[in-house]
Amino acid sequence: MAKKTYSFYPGCSSQTKASSDNYLKSTNSMCKYLDIELKEIPDWNCCGASIGYAEGGELPRITLSARNMALSEQHNPGMDLVATCAACWLSTREAKERIAHSAQTLTEANTALAEAGLTYKGNQAARHMAEVLVEDFGFDELKRGVKKPLQGIKFAGYVGCQTNRPFGLAGESFENPKYLDNLVEAMGGEAVPYDQKVTCCGGALAFSEPEKSQKQIKDIIESAYDHGAEMIVTPCPLCQANVEIYQGEVNKRFGTKFNIPVTYYSQLITVAYGGTAAEAALDGQLIRATRLEEIAKK
Amino acid sequence: MSENYRNNFLKEVEERVEEGHWVKMCMQCGVCAGSCPLGPHWAHPPQEIFMMIRAGKREEVLTSDSMWMCTSCYNCVVRCPRKLPITHIMHGLANLAYRLGLSPKNQTTQKFASMFWNNLAQTGRVNELKLSLGMYFKDGFAQGIKNAMAMQSVGLGMVKAKRLNPMELFGGHGIKDKSGFHAMLKKAREIEDRRKNFA
Numbered sequence: 455m456a457k458k459t460y461s462f463y464p465g466c467s468s469q470t471k472a473s474s475d476n477y478l479k480s481t482n483s484m485c486k487y488l489d490i491e492l493k494e495i496p497d498w499n500c501c502g503a504s505i506g507y508a509e510g511g512e513l514p515r516i517t518l519s520a521r522n523m524a525l526s527e528q529h530n531p532g533m534d535l536v537a538t539c540a541a542c543w544l545s546t547r548e549a550k551e552r553i554a555h556s557a558q559t560l561t562e563a564n565t566a567l568a569e570a571g572l573t574y575k576g577n578q579a580a581r582h583m584a585e586v587l588v589e590d591f592g593f594d595e596l597k598r599g600v601k602k603p604l605q606g607i608k609f610a611g612y613v614g615c616q617t618n619r620p621f622g623l624a625g626e627s628f629e630n631p632k633y634l635d636n637l638v639e640a641m642g643g644e645a646v647p648y649d650q651k652v653t654c655c656g657g658a659l660a661f662s663e664p665e666k667s668q669k670q671i672k673d674i675i676e677s678a679y680d681h682g683a684e685m686i687v688t689p690c691p692l693c694q695a696n697v698e699i700y701q702g703e704v705n706k707r708f709g710t711k712f713n714i715p716v717t718y719y720s721q722l723i724t725v726a727y728g729g730t731a732a733e734a735a736l737d738g739q740l741i742r743a744t745r746l747e748e749i750a751k752k
Numbered sequence: 753m754s755e756n757y758r759n760n761f762l763k764e765v766e767e768r769v770e771e772g773h774w775v776k777m778c779m780q781c782g783v784c785a786g787s788c789p790l791g792p793h794w795a796h797p798p799q800e801i802f803m804m805i806r807a808g809k810r811e812e813v814l815t816s817d818s819m820w821m822c823t824s825c826y827n828c829v830v831r832c833p834r835k836l837p838i839t840h841i842m843h844g845l846a847n848l849a850y851r852l853g854l855s856p857k858n859q860t861t862q863k864f865a866s867m868f869w870n871n872l873a874q875t876g877r878v879n880e881l882k883l884s885l886g887m888y889f890k891d892g893f894a895q896g897i898k899n900a901m902a903m904q905s906v907g908l909g910m911v912k913a914k915r916l917n918p919m920e921l922f923g924g925h926g927i928k929d930k931s932g933f934h935a936m937l938k939k940a941r942e943i944e945d946r947r948k949n950f951a
Contacts, residue, residue: 466872466877466878466880466925467878467880469877469925470917470925471914471915471916471917471920472880472915472916472917472925473880473910473915473916474915475914475915476913476914476915497876497927497928497929498927499872499876499877499927499933500872500876500877500878502869502872503868503878504823504824505824505861505864505865505868505869506865506868506869506872507770507843507844507846507847507865508843508846508847508850508861508862508865508866508869509850509865509866509868509869509870510869510873511770511847511851511941511944511948512770512844512847512944513940513941513943513944513947514937514940514941514944516940517936517937517940518872518937521933521936562940562943562944562947563940565939565943566936566937566939566940566943567936568939569932569935569936569938569939570929570932570933570935570936571932572932572936615823615824615825615826615827616824616825616826619825619826619827619829619830620826620829620830620837620839628830628831653789654789654823654825654827656789656823657823657824657825658823658824658861658864658865658868659790659821659823659861661864661884661887662860662861662863662864662887663790663793663821663860663861666790666793666821667823670789699906699909699910700906702905702906703906737913737914738913738914738915739913740906740909740910740913
């Protein structure tokens with residue numbers, strides 16, 4: 455397959471030594487194996503995520519995403535804009551749709567952007583990396599690159615919310631999306647069926663409402679364990695962080711003994727394609743994914 | 753002349769709340785309430801909020817902590833039979849309540865939301881360390897130390913996994929064109945305030 459090039463929006467959590475540093479590292483490795491070139495949007499800014507609304511309101515929030523898209527159009531013309539973070543993707547795509555549906559919002563966003571010397575045109579698609587894998591490659595093509603199948607490992611594919619709703623991947627159901635399971639199986643792993651694959655981890659409220667959110671996290675992990683999973687895999691940096699980081703707190707609160715690794719699809723693909731543990735950024739796990747480390751060492 | 757029959761609060765919501773014009777379309781089925789992960793913690797689930805708006809209960813709606821329970825999971829949006837953008841209406845109501853100074857005192861999600869925005873608005877990108885510390889210390893220094901100590905093992909684990917950098921405290925990530933960025937946000941806020949009559 456010929457080289458593919460995308461305009462890339464990594465987002466705040468993927469910056470060096472930020473909470474999903476391992477997502478970016480493993481994405482870069484995965485893209486190397488898939489011959490994907492990611493051209494970072496120069497000087498991109500935060501999307502406002504799903505918690506910016508209270509202080510930021512509507513237009514300032516839409517303008518944040520409009521700035522990223524305007525920079526992308528200007529510096530990376532002719533490419534699709536691709537995000538790896540669920541919230542980055544959602545905010546960008548949402549802003550794009552709002553502007554497309556309202557001439558007033560377009561005028562207002564561009565009036566604000568003019569202050570930064572920018573103009574939004576709206577000529578690039580806003581996509582998630584999972585869409586690139588599923589739509590631009592497809593499972594058969596992805597399977598072709600596998601050198602070390604993830605044989606015998608049982609994964610709970612945790613799709614979560616914002617990669618799944620309100621947009622999701624074309625043709626997938628909101629209640630039972632299959633693409634992550636299919637991706638796991640393409641890499642030679644086993645995807646266990648379980649009932650919490652689209653349950654909310656609490657999102658930003660893991661910070662402000664820890665008790666309520668940790669109940670959500672407990673439900674997700676409990677179901678993964680009960681259905682035989684040894685590892686959770688997710689496409690979302692906040693899902694990853696919340697479900698991995700708070701396991702100690704959940705154990706204290708609910709008397710559980712959870713200790714399940716939570717990984718990214720990009721780490722699975724990197725390992726299955728023959729990448730090292732360092733390339734898959736497995737040292738970025740708080741709960742080590744030892745089964746993946748063993749395969750990477752082979 | 754049908755305008756005359758609509759109550760003032762519904763009109764206000766349509767004018768000042770993000771996607772507020774959808775409120776009148778709610779058919780009171782309650783699927784949103786049943787779909788919400790934090791449903792049990794809402795004083796008034798979304799469909800009740802919509803009915804209260806239509807009944808003109810301005811004070812009760814805007815002082816409620818209900819909207820602040822939204823995790824932005826979008827379950828309600830994809831399940832609503834009439835496709836109301838419920839998540840955004842809740843965000844919009846929360847924003848209106850906050851802008852009018854009516855949101856409940858010490859509402860933690862409201863505080864976190866403001867901290868998050870102010871954090872990103874400063875440098876163009878979120879500084880996760882300052883955001884976390886800000887949240888720990890929101891109730892004063894002593895409580896902050898206690899909160900930080902309680903989460904110490906998590907923090908150290910993150911540093912060890914190279915997913916948290918203590919040096920972020922002294923600057924950290926940010927965009928280059930800060931002046932353009934600040935001017936842009938200021939202008940966007942001006943336009944929004946004028947349109948929603950906050951100015």
